[in-house]
Amino acid sequence: xxxxxxxxxxxxxxxxxxxxxxxxxxxxxxxxxxxxxxxxxxxxxxxxxxxxxxxxxxxxxxxxxxxxxxxxxxxxxxxxxxxxxxxxxxxxxxxxxxxxxxxxxxxxxxxxxxxxxxxxxxxxxxxxxxxxxxxxxxxxxxxxxxxxxxxxxxxxxxxxxxxxxxxxxxxxxxxxxxxxxxxxxxxxxxxxxxxxxxxxxxxxxxxxxxxxxxxxxxxxxxxxxxxxxxxxxxxxxxxxxxxxxxxxxxxxxxxxxxxxxxxxxxxxxxxxxxxxxxxxxxxxxxxxxxxxxxxxxxxxxxxxxxxxxxxxxxxxxxxxxxxxxxxxxxxxxxxxxxxxxxxxxxxxxxxxxxxxxxxxxxxxx
Numbered sequence: 001x002x003x004x005x006x007x008x009x010x011x012x013x014x015x016x017x018x019x020x021x022x023x024x025x026x027x028x029x030x031x032x033x034x035x036x037x038x039x040x041x042x043x044x045x046x047x048x049x050x051x052x053x054x055x056x057x058x059x060x061x062x063x064x065x066x067x068x069x070x071x072x073x074x075x076x077x078x079x080x081x082x083x084x085x086x087x088x089x090x091x092x093x094x095x096x097x098x099x100x101x102x103x104x105x106x107x108x109x110x111x112x113x114x115x116x117x118x119x120x121x122x123x124x125x126x127x128x129x130x131x132x133x134x135x136x137x138x139x140x141x142x143x144x145x146x147x148x149x150x151x152x153x154x155x156x157x158x159x160x161x162x163x164x165x166x167x168x169x170x171x172x173x174x175x176x177x178x179x180x181x182x183x184x185x186x187x188x189x190x191x192x193x194x195x196x197x198x199x200x201x202x203x204x205x206x207x208x209x210x211x212x213x214x215x216x217x218x219x220x221x222x223x224x225x226x227x228x229x230x231x232x233x234x235x236x237x238x239x240x241x242x243x244x245x246x247x248x249x250x251x252x253x254x255x256x257x258x259x260x261x262x263x264x265x266x267x268x269x270x271x272x273x274x275x276x277x278x279x280x281x282x283x284x285x286x287x288x289x290x291x292x293x294x295x296x297x298x299x300x301x302x303x304x305x306x307x308x309x310x311x312x313x314x315x316x317x318x319x320x321x322x323x324x325x326x327x328x329x330x331x332x333x334x335x336x337x338x339x340x341x342x343x344x345x346x347x348x349x350x351x352x353x354x355x356x357x358x359x360x361x362x363x364x365x
Contacts, residue, residue: 003343004032005030005031005032005033005340005345006031006032006340007028007031007032007033007175008032008033009032009034010028010032010033010034010084010085010178011033011034011036011082011083011084011085011364012025012028012029012033012034012035012036012060012083012084012085012086012087013035013036013038013076013079013080013083013085013086013087014035014036014037014038014060014086014087015038015067015086015087015088015089015090015095015100016037016038016039016040017088017089017090017117018089019089019133019158019162019163019166019167020089020117020162020163020166020167020169020170020192020194021087021088021089021117021167021170022037022056022057022167023056023162023163023166023167023168023171024087024115024117024166024167024168024170024171024174025037025060025087026055026056026057026058026059026060027167027168027171027336028085028171028174029058029059029060029348030058030059030336030345030347030348031336031340031345032345033085034060034061034363034364035059035060035061036060036061036062036063036079036355036360037057037060037061037062037063038062038063038064038065038067038076038079039062039063039064039065040064040065040066040067041064041065041066042064053331055328055331055333055334058328058333058347058348058349059348059349060348061354061355061360062354062355063079063354063355063357063360064354065357067098067100068098070099073098073099073100075357076100077099077100077104077105077108078361079357079360079361079364080100080105080108080109080112081108081109082109082361082364082365083109083112083364084111084112084113084178084181084182085112085113085114085115085174085178086105086112086113086114086115087115087117087170087174088100088114088115088116088117089116089117089118090118091118091127091128092116092118092121092122092123092127092128093128102114102116102189106187109187110185110186110187111181111182111185111186111187112181112187113174113177113178113181113187113188113190114187114188114189114190115170115173115174115190115192116170116189116190116191116192117166117167117170117192117193117194118191118192118193118194119131119132119135119136119161119166119193119194119195120136120193120194120195121191121193121195121196122191122193132158132161133155133158133160133161133162133166133194134155134158134161136161136165136193136194136195136198137156137160137161137165137194137198138153139195140195140198140199140202141199141202141205141206142160142198142199142201142202143155144218145202145205145218145224146218146224147218147219148218148219148225149217149218149219149220151219152218153218160198160201161194161195161197161198162194164197164198164201165194165195165196165197165198165199165200165201166192166193166194166197168197169192169194169196169197169200170190170192173190173192174190177190205223208221208222208223216271220271222246226271226274227246227268227271227274228268228274228277228278228281229243229244229245229246229251229254229268229277230243230244230245230246231243231278232307233281233282233285233286234282234285234286235285235286235288235289235290235292235293236286236287236288236289237289237290237291239289239290239306239307240290240306240307241285241290241293241304241305241306241307242304242305242306242307243281243302243303243304244303244304244305245302245303245304246303249301250301250302250303251268253300253301253302254302254303254304257296257297257300257302257304258281258284258285259284260280260281260284264276264277265277265280290306293306294306313325314327314332322344323335323344326347328347328348328349329349333347335347
């Protein structure tokens with residue numbers, strides 16, 4: 001039997017949505033929460049057409065309710081009455097119109113933590129406007145900062161808005177709100193937006209800018225690929241490697257391994273020298289395949305890593321040793337994180353189990 005997670009005993013109602021809401025529900029389920037996902041009858045799954053192939057739906061039960069039907073809304077409220085947490089990812093005002101807004105839910109369950117996940121937030125000029133990750137990160141300065149002078153802004157997939165600034169933010173907010181709710185019996189509304197979450201992730205770049213350490217344009221600064229010691233390089237076989245030797249001892253190991261140690265290379269902190277230093281490193285890296293450089297840097301502190309594909313990453317020795325990825329039901333997927341007391345959580349089953357409403361309600365009595 002798997003050991004109970006730190007959120008064991010916490011009951012969560014998830015109103016089906018896409019992106020950050022399901023990701024947050026997955027994280028809570030990963031760590032022991034009992035999550036019941038309410039989907040519309042015949043509702044599409046998130047990310048794929050088959051729930052057993054979508055790890056974001058792992059670890060919870062599913063009910064199909066028509067939330068435009070008053071009887072099904074009442075059934076949802078009866079379940080919410082027994083829950084500790086609700087997660088919804090609709091536009092502002094939608095759950096209120098359905099009869100499932102914070103006021104209606106808190107009338108039935110004053111201790112409920114009501115988690116609201118939106119792109120723009122619950123109010124403001126853009127609150128009712130449609131959008132996706134790329135739009136939310138665009139107005140925070142994050143998207144403008146990602147890319148090269150030649151490429152222009154490059155979308156970082158949908159990792160920054162949907163998941164880093166969205167799903168993880170609301171999961172944190174819910175966990176932060178649970179403690180006072182449990183102590184006082186009074187719940188709260190967690191208003192998480194991808195705009196604000198992305199802005200929060202940008203704290204360090206804004207800090208560097210305030211200190212005059214982010215003076216240049218896109219792809220021309222310390223941590224955005226501008227510095228030759230913090231960037232990516234192609235190898236002779238068309239693969240890529242990543243170098244991140246910011247600190248001096250790591251830089252010295254890097255240039256020793258590359259056999260490029262010289263007075264000029266040690267003037268690396270002057271941005272005027274960056275283009276030439278980058279070219280010297282690039283020319284050297286391009287002489288050999290990625291496997292060669294993996295062998296050269298093995299056991300060093302040169303801050304080197306091979307850039308792996310999604311097919312390769314689960315087979316990397318470190319990832320294997322730590323169980324970073326696990327295959328469940330033939331689906332390779334990231335494992336739950338973080339660990340508690342040094343123990344990794346078991347990966348829940350990938351499919352969302354459809355269950356009977358009465359069975360769920362009885363189990364929550």
